[in-house]
Amino acid sequence: MGRPTMNDVARNAGVSLKTVSRVVNGETTVDPGLAARVRAAVAALGYRPNLGASMLRRNDRRTRMIGVLLTDLAGPFSAAVHRAVEDEARARGVHVLGGSTDDDPQRAQDLVEAFARRHVDGVILMASAVVDLPSVVIDREAGIDQGMRHLRNHGHRRIAFVEQEVHAVFALPDPPTAILAGSTPVTIEVVRALRERGLRDRVALVGLGDFPAADLLEPAVTVVTQDPGATGRAAAGALFEQIDGGTPGARTISIPTTLIARGSGEIRPATGS
Amino acid sequence: MGRPTMNDVARNAGVSLKTVSRVVNGETTVDPGLAARVRAAVAALGYRPNLGASMLRRNDRRTRMIGVLLTDLAGPFSAAVHRAVEDEARARGVHVLGGSTDDDPQRAQDLVEAFARRHVDGVILMASAVVDLPSVVIDREAGIDQGMRHLRNHGHRRIAFVEQEVHAVFALPDPPTAILAGSTPVTIEVVRALRERGLRDRVALVGLGDFPAADLLEPAVTVVTQDPGATGRAAAGALFEQIDGGTPGARTISIPTTLIARGSGEIRPATGS
DNA sequence: CTACTGCAAGACAACGTTGTCTCTCGATTT
DNA sequence: AAATCGAGAGACAACGTTGTCTTGCAGTAG
Numbered sequence: 310m311g312r313p314t315m316n317d318v319a320r321n322a323g324v325s326l327k328t329v330s331r332v333v334n335g336e337t338t339v340d341p342g343l344a345a346r347v348r349a350a351v352a353a354l355g356y357r358p359n360l361g362a363s364m365l366r367r368n369d370r371r372t373r374m375i376g377v378l379l380t381d382l383a384g385p386f387s388a389a390v391h392r393a394v395e396d397e398a399r400a401r402g403v404h405v406l407g408g409s410t411d412d413d414p415q416r417a418q419d420l421v422e423a424f425a426r427r428h429v430d431g432v433i434l435m436a437s438a439v440v441d442l443p444s445v446v447i448d449r450e451a452g453i454d455q456g457m458r459h460l461r462n463h464g465h466r467r468i469a470f471v472e473q474e475v476h477a478v479f480a481l482p483d484p485p486t487a488i489l490a491g492s493t494p495v496t497i498e499v500v501r502a503l504r505e506r507g508l509r510d511r512v513a514l515v516g517l518g519d520f521p522a523a524d525l526l527e528p529a530v531t532v533v534t535q536d537p538g539a540t541g542r543a544a545a546g547a548l549f550e551q552i553d554g555g556t557p558g559a560r561t562i563s564i565p566t567t568l569i570a571r572g573s574g575e576i577r578p579a580t581g582s
Numbered sequence: 583m584g585r586p587t588m589n590d591v592a593r594n595a596g597v598s599l600k601t602v603s604r605v606v607n608g609e610t611t612v613d614p615g616l617a618a619r620v621r622a623a624v625a626a627l628g629y630r631p632n633l634g635a636s637m638l639r640r641n642d643r644r645t646r647m648i649g650v651l652l653t654d655l656a657g658p659f660s661a662a663v664h665r666a667v668e669d670e671a672r673a674r675g676v677h678v679l680g681g682s683t684d685d686d687p688q689r690a691q692d693l694v695e696a697f698a699r700r701h702v703d704g705v706i707l708m709a710s711a712v713v714d715l716p717s718v719v720i721d722r723e724a725g726i727d728q729g730m731r732h733l734r735n736h737g738h739r740r741i742a743f744v745e746q747e748v749h750a751v752f753a754l755p756d757p758p759t760a761i762l763a764g765s766t767p768v769t770i771e772v773v774r775a776l777r778e779r780g781l782r783d784r785v786a787l788v789g790l791g792d793f794p795a796a797d798l799l800e801p802a803v804t805v806v807t808q809d810p811g812a813t814g815r816a817a818a819g820a821l822f823e824q825i826d827g828g829t830p831g832a833r834t835i836s837i838p839t840t841l842i843a844r845g846s847g848e849i850r851p852a853t854g855s
Numbered sequence: 856c857t858a859c860t861g862c863a864a865g866a867c868a869a870c871g872t873t874g875t876c877t878c879t880c881g882a883t884t885t
Numbered sequence: 886a887a888a889t890c891g892a893g894a895g896a897c898a899a900c901g902t903t904g905t906c907t908t909g910c911a912g913t914a915g
Binding site for chain 4: 324327328364365366370
Binding site: 314315316326327330333334358359360361362363364365366367368 | 870871872873874
């Protein structure tokens with residue numbers, strides 16, 4: 310005796326199973342009196358349709374679930390994408406299964422496989438991966454180009470692109486005059502490291518990804534930003550179009566980037582060194 | 583003709599449906615030769631089990647999905663909780679449906695209802711709500727007390743607790759000498775507002791929720807932090823315990839808070855005013 | 856050589872729902 | 886008044902899988 314089923318409702322209301330199904334699905338070809346009895350029984354028993362069973366039988370075969378595979382659900386960029394995707398999905402009555410890949414292709418693969426077993430209607434991924442499902446790939450790359458170009462335009466020739474080992478950069482024999490930081494956490498680490506070494510006004514810094522207090526630091530941090538909300542919306546939009554239209558194959562969404570000059574990225578290399 | 587089913591695999595391998603089921607589920611009572619044929623057919627057809635159908639029939643009736651309802655999937659606290667829950671779930675082969683409530687009880691209710699229709703095994707919520715599912719409620723409140731106490735201990739008597747309208751506070755006839763900011767976005771807004779008014783060293787500020795650059799601002803921002811990772815892990819742990827143990831009813835997880843004094847919260851009220 | 860045991864493998868029902876078909880009954884048409 | 890129609894309501898199969906029961910066959914004991 311788990312949850313009540315349609316059958317229980319039918320018995321309780323003294324109608325056939327199929328009539329309950331009709332009422333629950335809002336079909337109009339039901340006598341108002343019977344429909345009322347059914348609704349009363351539904352309320353009395355606390356009946357809830359079993360979406361899994363219904364999807365199994367339905368003709369459209371949609372689970373109305375999609376999967377979203379992001380680098381790290383806790384990271385600001387991923388989280389914002391996730392939220393935007395959720396909003397698009399909600400508008401269509403679709404739910405979102407989330408997954409962090411930590412940029413590990415194997416994990417991405419495993420998650421895609423697992424989501425496929427759940428018959429998600431489609432998948433959005435941040436890593437590049439090919440799938441035999443409707444899918445949209447979010448491609449992040451453009452920002453690096455733009456950041457590099459900006460620093461070169463300000464006279465820098467030795468530019469470090471930093472992803473993990475922030476401190477190693479400063480140990481180099483011929484240290485860079487500018488730093489491009491690969492993510493917001495790294496950017497903040499770099500700011501901290503520059504301060505410790507008294508270099509805050511001497512080494513240029515551009516961060517990939519904006520963060521809330523960037524303009525409040527001294528110097529304020531120049532960043533290249535990719536609007537995660539727009540990205541998520543675009544990806545979700547493309548995915549649903551693919552699902553609904555039956556367009557096959559994977560699509561790639563690339564994100565326009567914007568550079569916000571705030572100071573740290575406009576420091577010029579010391580001429581006398 | 584959609585995806586291949588067990589029946590297709592069975593036909594292809596020349597065995598019965600049930601034998602395929604046994605192989606797929608790793609039962610050992612299958613002749614190695616047949617098992618190999620089945621596995622070959624699975625690979626050849628690209629067969630994937632349909633978890634929905636299997637859950638319908640299985641005895642344990644678990645979908646191995648849980649729902650997580652947070653204020654805002656894009657917010658740093660929610661996102662970190664979400665990630666921690668994901669990790670706990672992954673360790674148990676469970677997937678996570680996420681949802682943002684924006685602190686709207688109606689939306690929370692709707693999402694719970696929708697997740698229940700999907701037969702999630704349980705739910706974690708940040709808002710308070712009662713559900714007829716295994717559930718864990720995350721309770722955030724303790725931080726306010728701790729922040730208030732800290733400011734009072736530093737001599738403040740007029741303390742503003744700010745949630746939305748940051749600027750309204752400064753328009754008051756008798757403005758506060760200290761501010762407790764309700765969330766990290768608000769904290770950053772307050773910092774900005776204090777600077778604009780030249781009050782950065784005169785009005786005390788404590789923020790609810792730590793953020794990455796808090797120690798790099800001037801003055802560095804004192805915060806009350808609640809470890810979202812620990813919270814997520816605790817909530818997920820309690821939920822799975824409830825699911826597995828069959829313990830009924832909802833449980834509440836309360837989060838220990840820590841105050842990190844960095845400067846902005848230790849400013850004392852001007853004596854001469 | 857027959858009877859029994861054990862185990863692999865298939866047949867069949869069932870999970871909760873929806874699609875399709877059939878039946879009944881009152882209302883409309885000639 | 887008989888025939889026709891339409892619409893509401895139920896019976897039944899099916900979705901893809903797993904639980905249970907039965908069958909068949911090889912191996913062992915008597």
